[in-house]
Amino acid sequence: MSNAIHKFLENTIKPNFDEGGKLVKYLPAYDALETFLFVPGHTTNGKGSHIRDGIDMKRTMIMVVLAMVPALLFGMWNTGYQHFLATGEAYTFMDAFFYGALKVLPLVVVSYGAGLGVEFVFAIINKHQVAEGFLVSGMLIPLCLPVEIPLWMVAAATIFAVIIGKEVFGGTGMNILNVALTARAFLFFAYPTWMSGDKVWIGGGMDETVAYADGSTGATILAQATEKSSGFVDAAGVAYGDSFMSAFLGFIPGSIGETSTLAIMIGAAILLITGIASWKIMFSGILGAYVMGLLFNLWGANPFMEVPAHMHLVIGGFAFGMVFMATDPVSAAQTATGKYIYGFLIGFLGIMIRVFNPAYPEGIMLAILFMNVMAPLIDHYVVEANIKRRQKRTMAIAA
Amino acid sequence: MSKVLRIKKGANIKLVGGAEKILADVPMPSAVAVKPTDFEGTTPKLVVKVGDEVKAGSTLYYSKDNDQIKFTSPVSGEIAEVKRGAKRVIEEIVIVADKETKYEDFGASNPTSESREAIIEKLCKSGLWPFIKQRPYDVIAKPNDTPKAIFISAFDSAPLAPDNDYILHGKSATFQMGIDALAKLADVHLTVNNATKADEAFLQAKNVTLHYIEGPHPAGNVGVQIHHFSPISKGEVVWTIKPQDVLAIGKLFKTGRYDASRTVAVSGAQIKTSKYFRTIQGVSMKTLLEWNLNEGNNRIISGNVLTGEKVDLEGYLGFYDYQVTVIPEGGEAQMFGWITPNPDKFSISRALVSWLSPNKQYNLDANMNGEERPFVVTEEYDKVFPFDIYPVQLVKAIMVDDIELMENLGIYEVAPEDFALCETVCTSKIPTQTIVRDGLAMLREEMS
Numbered sequence: 027m028s029n030a031i032h033k034f035l036e037n038t039i040k041p042n043f044d045e046g047g048k049l050v051k052y053l054p055a056y057d058a059l060e061t062f063l064f065v066p067g068h069t070t071n072g073k074g075s076h077i078r079d080g081i082d083m084k085r086t087m088i089m090v091v092l093a094m095v096p097a098l099l100f101g102m103w104n105t106g107y108q109h110f111l112a113t114g115e116a117y118t119f120m121d122a123f124f125y126g127a128l129k130v131l132p133l134v135v136v137s138y139g140a141g142l143g144v145e146f147v148f149a150i151i152n153k154h155q156v157a158e159g160f161l162v163s164g165m166l167i168p169l170c171l172p173v174e175i176p177l178w179m180v181a182a183a184t185i186f187a188v189i190i191g192k193e194v195f196g197g198t199g200m201n202i203l204n205v206a207l208t209a210r211a212f213l214f215f216a217y218p219t220w221m222s223g224d225k226v227w228i229g230g231g232m233d234e235t236v237a238y239a240d241g242s243t244g245a246t247i248l249a250q251a252t253e254k255s256s257g258f259v260d261a262a263g264v265a266y267g268d269s270f271m272s273a274f275l276g277f278i279p280g281s282i283g284e285t286s287t288l289a290i291m292i293g294a295a296i297l298l299i300t301g302i303a304s305w306k307i308m309f310s311g312i313l314g315a316y317v318m319g320l321l322f323n324l325w326g327a328n329p330f331m332e333v334p335a336h337m338h339l340v341i342g343g344f345a346f347g348m349v350f351m352a353t354d355p356v357s358a359a360q361t362a363t364g365k366y367i368y369g370f371l372i373g374f375l376g377i378m379i380r381v382f383n384p385a386y387p388e389g390i391m392l393a394i395l396f397m398n399v400m401a402p403l404i405d406h407y408v409v410e411a412n413i414k415r416r417q418k419r420t421m422a423i424a425a
Numbered sequence: 426m427s428k429v430l431r432i433k434k435g436a437n438i439k440l441v442g443g444a445e446k447i448l449a450d451v452p453m454p455s456a457v458a459v460k461p462t463d464f465e466g467t468t469p470k471l472v473v474k475v476g477d478e479v480k481a482g483s484t485l486y487y488s489k490d491n492d493q494i495k496f497t498s499p500v501s502g503e504i505a506e507v508k509r510g511a512k513r514v515i516e517e518i519v520i521v522a523d524k525e526t527k528y529e530d531f532g533a534s535n536p537t538s539e540s541r542e543a544i545i546e547k548l549c550k551s552g553l554w555p556f557i558k559q560r561p562y563d564v565i566a567k568p569n570d571t572p573k574a575i576f577i578s579a580f581d582s583a584p585l586a587p588d589n590d591y592i593l594h595g596k597s598a599t600f601q602m603g604i605d606a607l608a609k610l611a612d613v614h615l616t617v618n619n620a621t622k623a624d625e626a627f628l629q630a631k632n633v634t635l636h637y638i639e640g641p642h643p644a645g646n647v648g649v650q651i652h653h654f655s656p657i658s659k660g661e662v663v664w665t666i667k668p669q670d671v672l673a674i675g676k677l678f679k680t681g682r683y684d685a686s687r688t689v690a691v692s693g694a695q696i697k698t699s700k701y702f703r704t705i706q707g708v709s710m711k712t713l714l715e716w717n718l719n720e721g722n723n724r725i726i727s728g729n730v731l732t733g734e735k736v737d738l739e740g741y742l743g744f745y746d747y748q749v750t751v752i753p754e755g756g757e758a759q760m761f762g763w764i765t766p767n768p769d770k771f772s773i774s775r776a777l778v779s780w781l782s783p784n785k786q787y788n789l790d791a792n793m794n795g796e797e798r799p800f801v802v803t804e805e806y807d808k809v810f811p812f813d814i815y816p817v818q819l820v821k822a823i824m825v826d827d828i829e830l831m832e833n834l835g836i837y838e839v840a841p842e843d844f845a846l847c848e849t850v851c852t853s854k855i856p857t858q859t860i861v862r863d864g865l866a867m868l869r870e871e872m873s
Contacts, residue, residue: 028760061796065762069724069755069791072735074841074858075849076726076752077438077584080770080777082795084763086802086852089776157798199799199853300776304804360803361815409818413833420658 032064054149058156087158089302093293094165094350098134100289101282102126105173108279109229111261114239126173129229130282133168136177140184141167148193159198159205159356160188166206166350169283170343170391171213172226174233179217183209203398204357207347207391214391222387224249227279228261246279247341248380248387255332273340284346287339294349303353306362307369311348314373315339322381330381338377347390348373357398361408368404372397429619430653432640434811436773436846438584440730440752441786444690444699446591451704453524454712457500458517458741459485464555465862466564466869469496469515477504482529482551482683485518493568497552499685499706501527517741520707533681536606544609548674551683555744556670560651560663562869563840563862572611572664574655579627579668580618582645583729583845587690587701587747589668590624596672597626603675608632611664616650627668643811648843652812657838669747687747693726694788695719695751708742713749722754724791731845732858755790762794770794773808773850798853806857809846814838816847820857823864828871831864840865 042049043056060066065084070076106122106129117125141160149156167184191208192201214221225231228244241263250258258269261279266272276286284290297303319335326332338344352358352372359368372393379389386392461469468489473479479498488494500522508517531551536544545568548554557575559566566572580589593600607613615630617623619639628635636654638644647665657663669687676684685706692699697717704713710725715738726733727743730750734743742749759765766778771787779785806816814835822830841858848857 032758032760064758064760065795066793067756067758068793070793071856074732074856075845076724076730076733076735076750076791077771077789077849078792078794078854079774079850079852080767080772080779080794081774081850081852082763082854083798083801083852084795085776086774088764155796155798159801197799199801301774302776302802355803356801358803360817362804362807365804409815409834412813412815415813416658416833416835419656420660 028064035060035063052150054153054155055146058146058149061155083158084161086302087161089300090162090297090350091165093296093302094169094283096289096292097169097283097286097346098130098165100276100286101169102130104276104285105129105229105282107277108227108244108261109231109236112228112231112238112242112244113236114242114262125229129173130168132177133171133173133175133180133282134165136180137167137184138164140181141188144185144188144193148197152197154197157198159192162350162354163187163205163209167209170206170210170281170346170351172221173229173282174226174231175213175220179213179220183212183216186212199356201356202402203395204351204354207351207395207398210391211395214388222249227281244279246387247273248280251330251333251341252384252387253329255329255334270334270337270340273337278341280341281343281346284343287345290345290349297349297353303349304355304358304365304369306365307353307358307372308348310366310369311352311373312339314370314375315344315348315377316373318374318377322377330384333381338380342380343388343390344373344376347376347394352394352397357401359401359404359408361405364401364404364408368397368401371400429637429639432638432644432649432653432811434808435582435641435643436809436850437582437641438730438771438789438849439784439786440584440693441788442693442696442699443585444587444692444701446588447700448688449700449702451702451708451713453500453522453526454705454708456505456519456521456709457705457707458519458709459496459498459707460517460741460743461486461496461515463744464488464496464565466562466866467494471507471515471518473504473518475504475507478502479504479520480527480529481685482531484552486515488565491567493549494554494565495549495552496555497529497683499683501525519741528682528684531677531681531683534678536602536609536678539606539609541609544606547677548606551677553670553674553677553683556673557664557666560648560657560665560840561837562865563842564869566662566664570662570664572662574651575607575611575613575664575666576647576651576655577613577615577633577666577668577671578645578647578650579615579623580621580645581729581747582618582642583731583748584642585690585692585748585750586645586729587688590621590627592688592701592747593626593668593672594624595626596675597624597629599675599679600626600668600672601630601632601675602678603671603673604630604632606674606678607666607671614650614654616647616654618645640811643809643843643846646843648838648840649811652814652838659832659837661837667745667747689713689742689746690748691717691751692748693730693751695721695723695753704742706742706744710736710738710740710742710749713742714738714751718751722756724752724754726750726752730789731849732842753788753790755792757792774805774852793854795852795854797855800853800855802852805850805852806844806847809850810843812838812843816844820844820847820855820860823860823867826867828868831868836861836864836868 105126110117187209224244230236319338322331376390376393469486480501502522506519557566615633616636619637728746819834
């Protein structure tokens with residue numbers, strides 16, 4: 027069966043795209059689709075290693091996408107849950123899930139559509155293959171946004187991020203900033219009213235026709251923490267029984283994929299078991315955030331500083347950013363030593379920005395982007411140390 | 426006993442079809458070839474023409490850059506063909522072999538009583554000199570250099586590699602004679618595998634500094650051993666040679682002849698009976714393999730699967746090769762191959778299920794298993810690269826022709842074979858060995 031399909035593609039469809047065919051311009055697009063269906067059968071060229079590892083870029087990227095599925099599914103349910111909590115309507119588990127799915131899936135479709143569209147256009151213009159990097163970015167973008175964001179904004183941000191964040195540098199593997207965070211930062215600064223506040227996080231929150239129940243609020247714990255360090259309330263305005271546990275499990279308002287630390291941890295487990303994401307970055311990031319949290323606890327000058335250090339790890343985008351964005355190998359530090367420094371500073375600075383600047387409660391985004399810029403510098407010094415060591419050796423011999 | 430160096434980085438790729446320890450004789454092949462392409466960075470200047478009669482040890486050609494370095498015939502017979510490729514580059518000098526080999530006589534002697542110059546002279550004249558390679562650049566050593574050491578790795582850790590302990594067993598005296606000759610040129614360092622008991626030819630060797638190493642491939646690569654025991658800095662030279670070539674040098678001094686016989690491990694999934702064969706340098710693949718191949722589209726490799734050269738059945742054994750590996754060529758596209766668990770494919774990552782069976786022997790084909798991409802995944806090479814060198818940074822420095830950076834990052838210490846595992850495991854399918862080879866060639870050009 028699969029052989030027959032492959033033959034049909036090779037013999038009937040492909041010639042149209044080959045040299046002399048009518049559609050030769052679109053070969054990269056055809057190629058992307060064919061290699062999606064079939065990992066090509068080409069063999070090693072006889073120079074260098076004859077056998078190759080079974081892994082390739084597609085598998086690597088798909089693993090990351092799979093790791094995000096728990097957060098995606100939980101995000102769908104939670105979107106509905108928050109909606110019904112705020113409106114006070116009765117609902118079932120499936121009601122919440124389907125309400126959320128209808129809200130979230132269009133965002134995913136638009137993100138992939140816009141991003142892959144740009145990728146295909148650039149591949150055709152530059153006559154290169156479509157790289158798989160956007161498979162991950164396309165899922166990250168909707169998951170790090172509030173559910174009420176208009177679709178056209180998602181499209182605009184995605185196009186901006188792929189062109190300015192990636193293609194101008196030469197495409198996948200060449201970008202300096204994490205593509206998904208570039209999209210998020212674009213929206214954050216261009217349309218702040220759609221990226222913060224009390225309404226955007228709740229399904230239907232920006233819809234005038236949806237009636238909120240009395241006393242309900244859509245404020246995230248991050249927003250509430252500027253005024254108090256405990257006694258956070260949920261979307262219905264009722265205090266959480268155990269706000270740490272609620273935030274850990276994810277029954278809180280927030281960006282679609284970021285709320286459930288548990289779902290993110292399932293993804294983290296997939297990434298760490300397969301070895302695709304760096305445990306060094308994740309571990310040192312958590313350490314950095316915890317240390318900063320503890321320091322603030324000691325200082326305790328305002329309510330936000332009094333938020334317990336462990337609480338910082340489960341609220342806002344910290345877990346999501348640390349697991350899925352800080353570990354992006356292209357924009358992170360590349361050396362082993364560099365990764366510890368890079369990860370630690372993301373956690374450390376992320377909590378610092380979060381607490382010091384209430385206008386930017388989402389400090390993790392800015393911390394990751396900042397450290398993306400600093401990563402080459404960190405690597406430079408790590409590699410430089412290695413070079414110095416080698417030069418010293420030469421000197422010792424010369425002496 | 427000196428300290429044991431244990432390396433952790435690396436990977437043993439276990440393949441089916443390992444050679445059984447049975448030694449069989451191969452009849453004298455009708456044709457053998459010397460392939461100038463085996464010698465990186467040399468341009469041949471022919472001194473024979475088609476129809477000439479040669480003896481074993483007669484000069485076929487010398488190196489244009491250094492006429493001291495001669496390349497001689499492994500057999501006696503008649504020059505049958507000088508095969509040229511693109512741009513008239515000489516690819517093969519084919520010799521039809523006599524039934525009885527006639528030898529040039531270089532004179533038997535005891536190396537311990539010979540001078541350094543006389544030994545070099547003899548090695549060059551007989552055509553054994555090219556066995557001695559040098560770091561940096563991984564090319565034939567220059568006879569007038571003064572290396573700081575000569576390194577010999579007593580074992581080969583590559584997949585399906587021949588077992589030198591088996592091959593050299595009982596040949597201690599000849600091996601020692603070779604060592605004695607080399608010891609006149611520089612200090613000889615011999616590294617044995619600590620995980621197995623090395624043959625007494627190695628353990629009892631005199632005139633050498635013995636080192637012990639333990640760990641996965643590339644622990645047997647001489648480059649790894651040099652890096653840890655006597656690292657090369659800019660301006661320094663280390664020579665390297667393989668154990669069977671030391672044996673050939675021993676035989677030269679013992680008999681005065683260039684004896685090109687060698688023991689070759691024939692192995693791999695597509696070989697009917699994998700075992701050791703006593704044959705000759707440059708043997709035709711037809712003689713060695715024809716009767717022993719399984720049906721199918723085969724990839725014949727002179728050497729091992731990581732660094733060897735692809736040849737066809739009309740091809741010949743490489744000068745530096747003691748192993749022939751035959752694996753299936755593969756070449757079938759795989760539907761949704763990027764998500765199927767693929768338990769039959771090797772991977773050092775755990776994104777395939779094969780990591781659950783660490784002792785599995787694989788029947789791997791030559792499929793790329795994906796397309797070439799820019800570097801994305803990091804710290805992947807580091808897992809299989811036991812050097813205090815940043816491999817990806819070095820490869821990138823070569824890609825952008827930054828000579829100073831290459832030097833700083835340690836290019837003088839590496840050879841393409843040290844990057845073989847990096848290339849094998851690369852998610853982005855970057856042709857790392859070719860890049861390193863090109864980088865070394867460029868550097869050598871710049872420095873000359």
